[in-house]
Amino acid sequence: MVVNKAFEILKDMNSLYKQLLDEIDVGIHVINEEGKTIVYNKKMSQIEAMDRADVLDRDILDVFKFENDEDSTLLDALKNGKATRNVKQTYYNNKGKEIATINNTFPITVESGKIWAVEIASDVTKLERVIKENVLKKRNTKFTFDQIIGESEAITEVIDDAKRATRTSSSVLLVGETGTGKELFAQSIHNGSNRSGAPFISQNCAAIPDSLIESLLFGTKKGAFTGAVDSPGLFEQANGGTLLLDEINSLNPGLQAKLLRVIQDKTVRRVGDTKDKEVDVRIIATINEDPIEAIANGRLRKDLYYRLSVVSLFIPPLKERKEDIERLVEHFIEKYNALFQMNVKGIASGVRDILYGHDWPGNVRELEHVIEGTMNLMVDEEIITEKHLPMRLRKKRQTSSEPQPSNHPESEKHESKALKDKIEEVEKLYIQQVLSENGQNISRTAEVLGISRQSLQYRLKKFGI
Incomplete structure (x- = not known):
């Protein structure tokens, strides 16, 4: 009777252990002293895309392929008694699929005195695949429209406009505050176009001093200055593909004029050279301020703005x-x-x-x-x-949750606002009023307000009118 009771408890405990092994969110793989699998939980089966029946009670080297047998952390633990912590392992299942895991592996001595090996694995296969496909194959362009997160009307409208822009090679101007994802959109446009197999080169114009940016963009001719060698610029390197010029408003006016000539003529002349070279490059430029204000303050040439803004995309800030x-x-x-x-x-x-x-x-x-x-x-x-x-x-x-003292000006019913926010609020209301008075006619409204049609369109987009 006692034996039967003990046997029943043993069966229950065995059932409990099996269920626990399948509930945990890490892979568990155990091999015995012969190198055969004796424990293989549900998560490990998912990580390695294998059926348990194909793995249990089989030699690990008959099922999985390693570059060298010694590369198996499980076998290393079994044969050499070596424990490893947080070690990355790459190998292949019986269908040739590459598996990548981060493993904690160690030998264990069981009741009979035999030595087994236990492996606890976390899956990084998906992460490895993303890195290889997006970074290596796409030539430094890893973003596509599918990776732009958001379902709000503000962002989906911009995504739809950007997708339409993939059909042509027209210049694109991306307008948005720092951190809104302008390069993400630029790469998505490139990857969605027929230029996706060609180079995508990105350059932050604010990161390079004026004395170097011209040589970087247009290239140099040997002998042009002391130490100069024949070197292609970014336009030549991006030939057939896309050149992203980040913070275009940081370029000095003289360089902006040269850039305009390259875009218009589709030719580039290296510094110190007398010959022009034809280039086929799509330009995507970004600016982190209102382009109309940048023009008014002399940070952006008006003619360059018109050339770049064939397609203008206004990336909404997160607060909107x-x-x-x-x-x-x-x-x-x-x-x-x-x-x-x-x-x-x-x-x-x-x-x-x-x-x-x-x-x-x-x-x-x-x-x-x-x-x-x-x-x-x-x-x-x-x-x-x-x-x-x-x-x-x-x-x-x-x-924000603390009540303001009643004898302070801040205790007004309406929350105090920064001057900039208040000015924008008044500006929005006034534009709406004038727009209504002129029957929603943008040209007439811009004339009454004393600003250009483009400036008004920017503000309509900015304020969501």
Whole structure:
């Protein structure tokens, strides 16, 4: 009777262990002293895209292919008694599919005295594939329209316009604040066009001094100056493809004039040379301010603006599409889960309120940095809470929730606003009023306001009128 009871308990415990192994979110693979698989859980089966029946009770080298047998961390643990922590391993299943895992592997001595080997694995196959396909094959262009996160009307309208721009080779001007994702759009346009197989070259015009940027863009002729050699510029290197000129308004007026000539004539002349070379390059330029204001303040030539803005795309700041925050957060959590080998599943409701209440001056880039920073502070937690957020966000929440003393001017019913926000609010209302008085006619409205039609169109887009 006692034996039967003990046997029943043993069966129950065995059943419990099997269920637990299939519930955990890491792969478990155990081989015995002969190198045959005796434990292979559900997650490991998913990682390696293998049926358990094809793996259990079979020699590991009969099922999986390694560059060298010694590359198997499991066999290394079994034969040499070597434990490894957080080691990346790349190998192939029986169908030739490449598998990449981060492993913790160690030998274990069981009750009988035999030595087995246990491997606990996390899957990085998908991450490896993304890196190879998008970075290596696309020649430094890893973004496509499918990777632009957001379903708000503000962002979907821009995506639709950008997709239409892939059909031609016309110049594109991307207007948007820092961190809104202008290069993401530029790469997506390139990858969606018939130039996708040709080079995509990106250059931040503000990062290079004036004395060097001309040589960088147009190339040099040997002997043009001391130490000069025959060297192609970015236009020649991007021939047949796309050249992204970031922060075009940082170029001095003289360089802007030379750039305009290259775009118009489709030829480039190296510094110190007397001959022109034909180039076939699509130009995508970005600017992080109102182009009309940049023209008025002498930072952008009007003729260059007209040439570049054949297609103008205004990328909305994050504060104008806050309904996309939740999806963006999910995306960044998934990204850093893979990079940090974590298992964060979401954010607390209080965190959601804080994120929606923030103005995001750094836009999507700032949001990504916030999520990355919070996950650096987490250990075993699965939910991001307020304590993980940067102090500046937590303090802002505390300040906004504290009642203002009644004898202070700040205790007015209406929340005080920054001067810039108040001016923009008045400007928007006045434009709406004049637009209504002129029957929604943009040309007449621009004339009454004393600004150009392009400037008015920019403001209509900016204010969502």
